[in-house]
Amino acid sequence: MFDLRPVVYVIGLVVAVLGVTMLLPMMVDLFFGRPDWTVFLQSAIITVTFGAAMSIATANGVGGGLSVQQTFLLTTLIWVALPLFGALPFIFGEIQARPVDAIFEAMSGLTTTGSTVFSGLDAMPEGLLVWRSMLQWFGGIGIIVVAMVFLPELRVGGMQIFRSEAFDTMGKVLPRAAEIAGRITWIYLALTILNVLAYLLVGMTPFDAINHAFTTMSTGGFSTHDASFGVYQGAPEYVAAVFMILASLPFVRYIQLVAGTAQPLFRDSQIRAYLGTILVITLVMTIYRLVANGDHFEHGFREGVFNVTSIMSGTGYASVDYQLWGTFPIVAFFFLGLIGGCAGSTACSVKIFRYQILIAAIRARIMQILAPHGVFTPRFEGRPISEAVLSSVMAFFVMFVVSLGILAVLLSMTGLDMVTSLSGAATAIANIGPGLGDTIGPSGNFATLNDTAKWLLTAAMLVGRLELLSVYVLFTMRFWRG
Amino acid sequence: MFDLRPVVYVIGLVVAVLGVTMLLPMMVDLFFGRPDWTVFLQSAIITVTFGAAMSIATANGVGGGLSVQQTFLLTTLIWVALPLFGALPFIFGEIQARPVDAIFEAMSGLTTTGSTVFSGLDAMPEGLLVWRSMLQWFGGIGIIVVAMVFLPELRVGGMQIFRSEAFDTMGKVLPRAAEIAGRITWIYLALTILNVLAYLLVGMTPFDAINHAFTTMSTGGFSTHDASFGVYQGAPEYVAAVFMILASLPFVRYIQLVAGTAQPLFRDSQIRAYLGTILVITLVMTIYRLVANGDHFEHGFREGVFNVTSIMSGTGYASVDYQLWGTFPIVAFFFLGLIGGCAGSTACSVKIFRYQILIAAIRARIMQILAPHGVFTPRFEGRPISEAVLSSVMAFFVMFVVSLGILAVLLSMTGLDMVTSLSGAATAIANIGPGLGDTIGPSGNFATLNDTAKWLLTAAMLVGRLELLSVYVLFTMRFWRG
Numbered sequence: 020m021f022d023l024r025p026v027v028y029v030i031g032l033v034v035a036v037l038g039v040t041m042l043l044p045m046m047v048d049l050f051f052g053r054p055d056w057t058v059f060l061q062s063a064i065i066t067v068t069f070g071a072a073m074s075i076a077t078a079n080g081v082g083g084g085l086s087v088q089q090t091f092l093l094t095t096l097i098w099v100a101l102p103l104f105g106a107l108p109f110i111f112g113e114i115q116a117r118p119v120d121a122i123f124e125a126m127s128g129l130t131t132t133g134s135t136v137f138s139g140l141d142a143m144p145e146g147l148l149v150w151r152s153m154l155q156w157f158g159g160i161g162i163i164v165v166a167m168v169f170l171p172e173l174r175v176g177g178m179q180i181f182r183s184e185a186f187d188t189m190g191k192v193l194p195r196a197a198e199i200a201g202r203i204t205w206i207y208l209a210l211t212i213l214n215v216l217a218y219l220l221v222g223m224t225p226f227d228a229i230n231h232a233f234t235t236m237s238t239g240g241f242s243t244h245d246a247s248f249g250v251y252q253g254a255p256e257y258v259a260a261v262f263m264i265l266a267s268l269p270f271v272r273y274i275q276l277v278a279g280t281a282q283p284l285f286r287d288s289q290i291r292a293y294l295g296t297i298l299v300i301t302l303v304m305t306i307y308r309l310v311a312n313g314d315h316f317e318h319g320f321r322e323g324v325f326n327v328t329s330i331m332s333g334t335g336y337a338s339v340d341y342q343l344w345g346t347f348p349i350v351a352f353f354f355l356g357l358i359g360g361c362a363g364s365t366a367c368s369v370k371i372f373r374y375q376i377l378i379a380a381i382r383a384r385i386m387q388i389l390a391p392h393g394v395f396t397p398r399f400e401g402r403p404i405s406e407a408v409l410s411s412v413m414a415f416f417v418m419f420v421v422s423l424g425i426l427a428v429l430l431s432m433t434g435l436d437m438v439t440s441l442s443g444a445a446t447a448i449a450n451i452g453p454g455l456g457d458t459i460g461p462s463g464n465f466a467t468l469n470d471t472a473k474w475l476l477t478a479a480m481l482v483g484r485l486e487l488l489s490v491y492v493l494f495t496m497r498f499w500r501g
Numbered sequence: 502m503f504d505l506r507p508v509v510y511v512i513g514l515v516v517a518v519l520g521v522t523m524l525l526p527m528m529v530d531l532f533f534g535r536p537d538w539t540v541f542l543q544s545a546i547i548t549v550t551f552g553a554a555m556s557i558a559t560a561n562g563v564g565g566g567l568s569v570q571q572t573f574l575l576t577t578l579i580w581v582a583l584p585l586f587g588a589l590p591f592i593f594g595e596i597q598a599r600p601v602d603a604i605f606e607a608m609s610g611l612t613t614t615g616s617t618v619f620s621g622l623d624a625m626p627e628g629l630l631v632w633r634s635m636l637q638w639f640g641g642i643g644i645i646v647v648a649m650v651f652l653p654e655l656r657v658g659g660m661q662i663f664r665s666e667a668f669d670t671m672g673k674v675l676p677r678a679a680e681i682a683g684r685i686t687w688i689y690l691a692l693t694i695l696n697v698l699a700y701l702l703v704g705m706t707p708f709d710a711i712n713h714a715f716t717t718m719s720t721g722g723f724s725t726h727d728a729s730f731g732v733y734q735g736a737p738e739y740v741a742a743v744f745m746i747l748a749s750l751p752f753v754r755y756i757q758l759v760a761g762t763a764q765p766l767f768r769d770s771q772i773r774a775y776l777g778t779i780l781v782i783t784l785v786m787t788i789y790r791l792v793a794n795g796d797h798f799e800h801g802f803r804e805g806v807f808n809v810t811s812i813m814s815g816t817g818y819a820s821v822d823y824q825l826w827g828t829f830p831i832v833a834f835f836f837l838g839l840i841g842g843c844a845g846s847t848a849c850s851v852k853i854f855r856y857q858i859l860i861a862a863i864r865a866r867i868m869q870i871l872a873p874h875g876v877f878t879p880r881f882e883g884r885p886i887s888e889a890v891l892s893s894v895m896a897f898f899v900m901f902v903v904s905l906g907i908l909a910v911l912l913s914m915t916g917l918d919m920v921t922s923l924s925g926a927a928t929a930i931a932n933i934g935p936g937l938g939d940t941i942g943p944s945g946n947f948a949t950l951n952d953t954a955k956w957l958l959t960a961a962m963l964v965g966r967l968e969l970l971s972v973y974v975l976f977t978m979r980f981w982r983g
């Protein structure tokens with residue numbers, strides 16, 4: 020058994036920081052004259068105290084880097100610890116959420132899933148709304164760091180293909196994490212501010228602009244209204260679409276752009292495939308609605324591009340209940356959510372680069388079959404895909420599909436119908452937000468699900484956000500022997 | 502462009518043979534005094550004439566073996582040509598099916614899918630019922646030969662892992678096919694006769710016993726009753742379960758058994774995994790029904806083992822509408838159908854050995870991640886899995902899932918609801934038979950689907966039966982250049 024102290028130490032630090040940030044929604048509640056502000060002070064004190072205690076108790080064990088095992092454990096346990104403390108304001112606050120609901124909501128926030136068990140958002144204390152948005156914003160920046168530093172280092176899901184992309188030196192994980200996190204945070208912050216300004220420009224209230232910018236840039240999808248983006252139809256939908264796309268492109272390209280080289284951004288094959296897919300599907304959806312629903316072009320295109328981008332990027336805002344458009348949009352949105360955005364962004368799900376790698380591998384297989392004596396190497400962005408990357412990507416895909424199936428079966432055992440089970444499993448593992456059907460569909464809510472289903476979905480959000488293997492590896496014998 | 506003559510020559514021969522077999526249902530109709538017998542005579546004359554013409558016109562191009570391209574084309578075109586001619590009795594016969602329905606039914610027969618667009622089976626002329634059963638029986642023996650000879654040779658879907666298993670010499674494809682087909686046919690025939698006797702023993706009428714033995718041994722699932730196996734509850738369900746299992750085990754083991762070695766049968770890891778899965782799921786389903794539906798054990802176990810085996814083996818008989826059991830069985834049966842039986846049998850879908858290989862690969866990946874400097878080779882039945890087999894299996898899995906998704910979206914575009922689209926796509930690609938929901942569920946029928954959906958499903962049955970790649974390869978540029 021390896022030393023847990025460095026792991027607990029880092030988690031303690033991060034938890035303490037989370038506690039400090041609770042003072043922000045406290046100030047918001049003070050500003051709006053909400054008595055709920057005391058809730059955040061209580062939560063902050065508890066959280067900082069626990070976090071500090073964890074770090075102080077383990078400070079003697081820190082020094083040197085983290086082993087592979089320690090890094091895996093750290094990654095998962097951070098995403099377990101933060102929702103537990105992040106849930107406190109929901110439990111103590113005006114809405115007095117039960118622990119299962121509070122933890123579901125906090126996990127949904129920090130994993131940038133955006134499924135909600137709360138309703139009456141429009142009347143909820145501003146502090147709680149800001150806290151929900153903040154959880155997503157933190158989750159977003161956290162996951163970019165994980166995706167750019169930890170997963171490539173740990174060779175999870177083929178992410179090692181992006182390993183030496185922006186950083187040539189292969190130092191210890193933590194110093195690199197700090198360096199990358201620093202640069203990324205500035206870019207993430209700058210984009211968020213731009214997003215706030217853009218939302219203000221198209222007529223959002225300042226409060227909504229800030230909250231929605233937080234949940235747009237994190238592709239999180241929490242809203243301050245029960246009707247989600249339904250209250251902001253028109254120009255705000257286009258603004259949201261642009262920023263949802265920006266949030267789901269590889270952030271390393273922005274680092275390079277700031278460093279003065281725009282080339283990689285325009286040449287990135289992930290970005291091309293991603294934008295191309297969004298464009299094609301939006302047009303198909305628009306034409307479908309022109310024909311099937313007799314819609315006019317601008318309206319159909321706007322709702323199409325907004326909702327397609329929302330699902331593809333894994334944001335999960337809904338501006339309308341697209342289930343009313345017909346049978347095709349329902350099934351299409353189910354599978355669109357399984358595509359996902361680009362690696363190294365806040366987007367989630369299978370992600371476009373994995374499909375590119377899988378297609379390249381299948382093409383090579385077909386050529387090999389037709390010419391058994393030839394040598395065909397699958398390539399990504401012109402470079403040969405190593406066997407390790409290929410088998411990682413394939414393992415990811417298989418685990419993703421099988422996990423989705425097993426989760427759907429478990430959900431159905433708790434009594435959920437087929438559409439709710441299937442789409443609930445998909446939306447949780449792919450961190451999208453809304454499901455399908457009357458219960459958890461775009462105009463629905465996760466509140467009425469049974470507790471077992473809520474716990475299952477909470478676990479699935481975590482597993483999906485950390486690309487499955489990072490969590491599954493903890494359940495192997497070998498992990499704990501190492 | 503390569504020489505098409507040898508391909509057309511073989512197809513002509515097979516079509517002519519199919520034509521001759523139409524004399525059997527003709528005799529059945531004569532025996533039962535049905536005027537429909539003339540329909541089979543007409544169909545036989547047309548079919549034999551066309552087949553003979555094809556062979557005679559191309560006989561000058563025959564000689565030597567078939568190239569890879571020719572073998573691929575032959576495999577697919579046989580499964581296109583036979584349903585076209587096999588559909589004739591449905592068009593000419595008493596039921597006067599429209600071509601789309603007749604071809605759907607014939608394809609469903611020859612691919613051993615078992616989805617039906619016909620109702621009123623109980624009153625249908627015996628000849629037509631026998632013809633449906635015969636199509637499945639031929640499809641079953643045909644697919645075993647394809648799975649044992651063609652696919653391993655062509656390296657499709659990882660089937661090359663079974664390449665030299667039973668046959669050490671690597672001669673030309675066709676002579677080997679003839680040799681294997683010969684041995685297999687005797688075993689298949691013997692098992693079918695045993696099955697007839699067993700069905701008679703538990704009280705089936707001779708006519709039903711023969712028909713159901715044909716569609717059990719081919720894991721086809723056509724019945725002579727609209728209520729499928731609902732009319733034979735009790736002991737016949739156990740008999741069917743046993744023979745559905747026998748039909749979905751690797752037939753090479755029976756060849757070895759006849760040759761005097763039972764060891765391989767008992768040591769086969771596919772068989773163990775398959776039987777283990779059936780047992781575990783049957784028990785879970787039985788317990789679920791004891792708890793949820795207050796069923797008693799024998800009844801719950803019998804219906805459980807029958808329906809689980811029916812779906813896992815891809816037979817698709819239904820003895821009850823298991824959708825009434827609750828939400829869990831519905832979702833469970835959806836995913837059970839995606840597991841499938843053993844390779845080298847009449848069973849279809851992903852098949853158990855692919856999951857075994859995928860799990861072995863994922864295990865090796867996890868070990869590699871935890872010990873980056875170790876060397877971990879995934880193994881199947883104790884032997885290392887070659888990279889080519891692994892990537893073939895993974896390519897199969899990805900193509901299977903993606904094809905299912907695209908087909909479901911296309912079906913939804915024709916107006917089918919989500920459950921019908923998803924389960925229809927799955928049941929066609931996996932050649933199971935029944936879907937889910939009110940329309941195509943176990944107590945439903947495919948008759949009311951729109952024509953576009955029927956054509957899509959017809960194509961999907963073919964693609965699924967030939968393990969996808971065998972068909973997809975025909976749509977590549979390189980295939981026709983080669």
Ligand SMILES: [K+]
Binds near residue numbers: 240334
């Ligand atoms: K989301």
Ligand SMILES: [K+]
Binds near residue numbers: 613722
């Ligand atoms: K079947």
